[in-house]
Amino acid sequence: xxxxxxQKAWFFVIPVFVLVAFNAAIPLMTVxxxxxxxxxxxxxxxxxxxxWFKQILxxxxxxxxxxxxxxxxxxxxxxxxxxxxxxxxxxxxxxxxVPVCLILxxxxxxxxxxxxxxxxxxxxxxxxxxxxxxxxxxxxxxxFTQQPGDAWFTTILMDVWHWTSLVVLLSYAGLNSIQPAxxxxxEIDGASRWATFRYIELPKMKKVLTLAILLRFMxxxxxxxxxxxxxxxxxxxxxAFLSIDLVKMALGxxxxxxxxxxxxxxxxxxxxxxxxxxxxxxKNEAKS
Amino acid sequence: xxxxxLKDLSHSYLEKQNSKADWALREVNIDxxxxxxxxxxxxxxxxxTTLLNIVSGLLKPTKGTVLFDDKDITAFSPVExxxxxxxxxxxxxDTMTVYDNLAFPLKNRKLSESxxxxxxKEIAEMLELTSTLNNRASGLTADGKQKISLxxxxxxxxxxxxxxxxxxxxxxxxxxxxxxxxxKELHQKINRTMIYVTHDQTEALTxxxxxxxxxxxxxxxxxxxxxxxxxxxxxxxxxxxGSPGMNILPCEISxxxxxxxxxxxxxxKTIKKSNFKKTQIGIRPEFIxxxxxxxPVKIKRVSNTGRHKIIDTESSGGNIKILSNSSKEIPSxxxxxxxxxxxxxxxxxxxxxx
Numbered sequence: 001x002x003x004x005x006x007q008k009a010w011f012f013v014i015p016v017f018v019l020v021a022f023n024a025a026i027p028l029m030t031v032x033x034x035x036x037x038x039x040x041x042x043x044x045x046x047x048x049x050x051x052w053f054k055q056i057l058x059x060x061x062x063x064x065x066x067x068x069x070x071x072x073x074x075x076x077x078x079x080x081x082x083x084x085x086x087x088x089x090x091x092x093x094x095x096x097x098v099p100v101c102l103i104l105x106x107x108x109x110x111x112x113x114x115x116x117x118x119x120x121x122x123x124x125x126x127x128x129x130x131x132x133x134x135x136x137x138x139x140x141x142x143x144f145t146q147q148p149g150d151a152w153f154t155t156i157l158m159d160v161w162h163w164t165s166l167v168v169l170l171s172y173a174g175l176n177s178i179q180p181a182x183x184x185x186x187e188i189d190g191a192s193r194w195a196t197f198r199y200i201e202l203p204k205m206k207k208v209l210t211l212a213i214l215l216r217f218m219x220x221x222x223x224x225x226x227x228x229x230x231x232x233x234x235x236x237x238x239x240a241f242l243s244i245d246l247v248k249m250a251l252g253x254x255x256x257x258x259x260x261x262x263x264x265x266x267x268x269x270x271x272x273x274x275x276x277x278x279x280x281x282x283k284n285e286a287k288s
Numbered sequence: 289x290x291x292x293x294l295k296d297l298s299h300s301y302l303e304k305q306n307s308k309a310d311w312a313l314r315e316v317n318i319d320x321x322x323x324x325x326x327x328x329x330x331x332x333x334x335x336x337t338t339l340l341n342i343v344s345g346l347l348k349p350t351k352g353t354v355l356f357d358d359k360d361i362t363a364f365s366p367v368e369x370x371x372x373x374x375x376x377x378x379x380x381x382d383t384m385t386v387y388d389n390l391a392f393p394l395k396n397r398k399l400s401e402s403x404x405x406x407x408x409k410e411i412a413e414m415l416e417l418t419s420t421l422n423n424r425a426s427g428l429t430a431d432g433k434q435k436i437s438l439x440x441x442x443x444x445x446x447x448x449x450x451x452x453x454x455x456x457x458x459x460x461x462x463x464x465x466x467x468x469x470x471x472k473e474l475h476q477k478i479n480r481t482m483i484y485v486t487h488d489q490t491e492a493l494t495x496x497x498x499x500x501x502x503x504x505x506x507x508x509x510x511x512x513x514x515x516x517x518x519x520x521x522x523x524x525x526x527x528x529x530g531s532p533g534m535n536i537l538p539c540e541i542s543x544x545x546x547x548x549x550x551x552x553x554x555x556x557k558t559i560k561k562s563n564f565k566k567t568q569i570g571i572r573p574e575f576i577x578x579x580x581x582x583x584p585v586k587i588k589r590v591s592n593t594g595r596h597k598i599i600d601t602e603s604s605g606g607n608i609k610i611l612s613n614s615s616k617e618i619p620s621x622x623x624x625x626x627x628x629x630x631x632x633x634x635x636x637x638x639x640x641x642x
Contacts, residue, residue, distance in 0.1 A: 184346050185379040188366045189440060190396035199381045199392075 034260035052261035062262065064237070065245040066269075072152075072241055073220045076159050080216060081209070083160070084167025089197070091172055102172075105165045113162075117229025120158040124230075144231065148238035151231045155239055158226060163219065167212045174208035175201060210281045214274060221270055242266055290356040290448040292320040292343065292481065297352035299338055312338045314505045316352070320449075320483070320498075325475050327496035328485045331528070335505040336485045340451050343483065345369045356448055372441030373451045377458050378433035382426040386417055389425045390439045397444070411443045414474065431463045442474065449481040456491065464491075471495060489529050501525050517572075518631065523638045526570050532598060532609045535576075539569040539605070539634065546634060549605030551583050554629045557642060564636035573598070573611035575628035578619060582626040583608075590618050601625070 035052055037045040056062050091101045108116070126132035126143040131154075135142040144154040178200065186196045224243035227233065233240030233248070240248065246266065250259035297316040305311055313335045320326055328336040341347040343354060345366040353362045361369055381389050390408045399407075412418045415435045420428065425436055434455060441450050452471075456464045472495060475482050484495050492499050493513040500510045501524070508522035509515075520526035526534030539548040544560065546553040548569050555569070585601035585608060592598075592614055599610040599618055610625065612618065634641045 179377070179379075181375040181377065181379050184341075184344075184366075184373070185375060185437070185440075187346065188344065188371065188373050189393040190367045191392070192396070195396065199383060203382045 031260045031263050034256050035264055038257050048257060052257045053265070056258055056262045056265060061237075061245070062265075065240060065242050068238075068240065069221060069242045072156070072159075072223070073217060075156055076163070076220050077213065077216055079156070079160050080164045080167050081213060084164050084212065085171045085205070085209075087164070087168045088171035088175055089201070091168070093176065102169070105168050105172075108162050108165050109169075111162075113225040114229050116158065116162050117226040120154065120161075120226070121230050124154045146235055148235055151235060151239050155227050155230060158230060159220065159223070162226065163216060166215065170208040170212045171205055174205035178204045214277060217277070218270060218274065221273075290481070291322045291358070292318075292449060293355040293358070294318040294339075294343070295353045295355065297339070297342065297349050297354070299335075299342060299347065299349045299351075311505050313342075313349070316507055318500065318507065318510070320481060323479045323481055324498060325472075325496050326481075326483050327492035327499045328483065328502060329487070329489060329492040329499050329528075330502035331487055334502040336487075336502050337453055338505075339502070340373070340453055340483065340485050343449070344371050344373045344451055346373075370444070370446050370448050371451065372444065372447045372449075373453065374434070374437045374441055374455045376454045378430060378437045380425045380428075380433050380436050382424075384425055385422055386412070386425050386428070386436060387421045389436050390417075390443050393440050393444055407443050407445070411439045414442070414477070415439050415470070431459050431467060434459060434467070438471075442478065447480065449483060452482070452484045452486075454486050455484075456486075456488075468494060489531075493529075501528065503528075519633070519640075520570065521640045523568060523570060523635050526572070530572060530574075532573055532611070534570050534572050535608050536635070537569045537571075537606045537608065539567055541567050541634065549583055549603050553627060553632060555632045555634050556630055559634055559641055561636065561641060564641075566637055567641075568635045568638075570633045570635055570640075571627045572631060573609040575631040576608065576610045576625050577628070578610075578612075578623050579626045580624060582624040584622060585625055586622055587618070587620055 036048060036050070038048050039045050087105075091105075092098055111119075121129075123129045124132045124144050126136055126145070132142055132144070141147075142150050144150040182200050182204075183196065186200055191199070222243055223241055224247070227239050227241060228244055228247075231239045233244040237245070243266075246259060246262055249255050249262065294316055297313060298311055299313040300311045302310050308314070316339060328339060330336050338347065342349045345361075345364055345368070349362065353360050355361065356369065366373075381392060384392065387408060390411060391404045394404045394407060408421075409418070412421055415438065417432070417435055417439065420432065425433065428436070438455070441447065456467060459467060468491065471482075471484075482495075484492065486492050493516075497512065498510060499513060499516055501508050501516065501522075503522070503524040509520065509525045511519075511521075516525055516529050520529065520534060523534070523536050526536060537548060539546055539553065541547070541559055541564075544558055546555055546559065546569060553569060583603055583605075585603045587599060587601050589600040590597055591600075595614055597612050597614050597616070597618060599612065601608045601610060601623070608625070
């Protein structure tokens with residue numbers, strides 16, 4: 001078959017190109033600009049080469065923040081994915097329960113992020129918050145503003161409350177797309193409840209779960225607003241995840257060069273993980 | 289293996305039933321002999337899948353009982369009934385190999401590893417799946433997948449009945465023939481009761497010894513393909529089976545005489561009763577001949593299908609289709625036709641009058 005070649009078609013790409021340039025490429029380039037130079041304000045720049053990158057990559061502060069970030073993301077994925085699937089499995093498939101459950105489930109997703117942080121801050125205050133007060137009343141020595149363990153517990157609980165719904169809704173959609181014949185066949189084959197889940201529901205949910213894990217990874221890895229409002233990264237630096245640490249460096253200390261270098265490293269980590277994850281999933285898909 | 293009887297079975301998907309239309313199944317009575325090949329034939333929405341799901345235990349009937357070997361099993365689950373069912377589109381376990389798919393029903397029933405292996409190999413051989421046993425099932429073509437579904441039903445030696453719910457819907461036409469003859473062959477080999485649900489008369493008539501024709505939740509006739517063709521008990525069977533279907537024409541009955549379009553017609557039997565709201569005469573296009581005298585018709589159109597000629601004619605009592613040998617000369621313009629008395633039936637309120 002002969003295709004007509006018409007290079008003028010490239011003109012159609014221009015609007016997208018301009019849009020992407022203004023909302024992504026140009027802002028990113030300023031960051032790149034800062035990351036290779038030292039600035040003293042007044043638009044005075046001095047070339048620093050890769051110094052900031054080396055400094056960040058070797059700094060203990062960055063390693064600690066990255067470690068906290070990985071631990072946080074890992075823990076919330078470990079909780080939210082199984083919990084989300086579990087809730088989706090127990091949700092009704094028809095009747096009045098469906099809209100009720102769906103609305104209840106989407107509620108946390110509709111609340112602005114800083115409001116979530118503020119809510120949980122007040123909710124968890126050890127003296128007047130319902131959660132904090134109750135825990136202390138039950139005999140636990142709970143104070144998320146003072147004790148790192150409690151701060152982690154509260155941050156993770158908040159994230160689970162805020163985001164498990166997303167996993168639930170995606171899993172529920174996946175479950176609902178399974179034809180009844182699959183369940184009927186499993187029933188006739190004498191499959192146990194677990195076998196039905198393992199061999200029918202889980203494989204059929206694979207695509208939505210891939211999406212759920214990817215979304216939850218990205219969002220939790222870049223989390224900023226909620227822990228900032230809840231703990232402000234404290235006590236000390238114990239809940240200062242990458243974004244919080246980055247903002248501290250850029251706006252708190254005004255170390256624009258190292259902050260720019262850190263932004264780029266941060267960005268590449270997210271990009272790399274998503275790329276690897278996506279490719280692994282797609283490779284599996286291609287095999288089958 | 290079992291004899292299956294359905295007694296006064298009715299089913300409705302609604303909580304309350306106000307009219308006849310609220311019932312998906314009405315007063316179904318069937319006796320299926322052990323080892324027979326049966327077909328449930330009817331258009332979409334006639335209740336055949338409902339009936340099948342009641343036999344398999346996926347649905348509990350609103351009224352009536354299901355008996356396997358005269359034992360009431362209405363309350364039993366599909367597993368307790370020991371049945372197999374093959375669905376409209378292939379149901380396979382995507383993440384398993386072909387072997388594991390076939391072994392799955394046996395593993396769930398806690399058979400020993402060696403028993404499972406010999407059974408699976410035997411069935412794979414029968415269905416020509418041996419070469420793909422170690423492949424992942426999701427990579428197969430639609431007919432390969434449907435063979436796996438079939439295999440999962442056949443692999444258990446204890447099943448009472450194997451049921452097919454329009455199993456060839458997603459299969460390519462040229463493979464339909466292959467799979468259908470495979471089914472027929474399997475039935476002869478393993479000699480188990482098989483029930484085949486379809487809306488395709490060719491499938492039903494080629495597969496089954498006995499065909500149950502359903503219409504609006506009721507069984508209208510049960511019989512061999514020949515019986516359904518030669519003597520439809522209900523006008524629905526007449527026009528649903530056969531291509532083209534039976535000519536159903538309005539007629540009048542008085543004093544045992546049948547009047548159609550001003551002519552006296554002889555039917556296969558003398559008619560005694562005549563207190564019907566509606567009386568009709570039924571004659572298949574195959575059993576109409578041209579003659580010098582008889583019912584006057586106008587010939588409107590002749591279409592040649594290769595083996596036959598289908599002639600559309602118009603009489604004063606309605607349109608009549610005639611099927612004739614394609615080598616025969618067809619008169620043009622006006623002609624006279626006669627009905628073969630042996631195959632001329634009279635229907636009162638859609639049911640045959642005998």
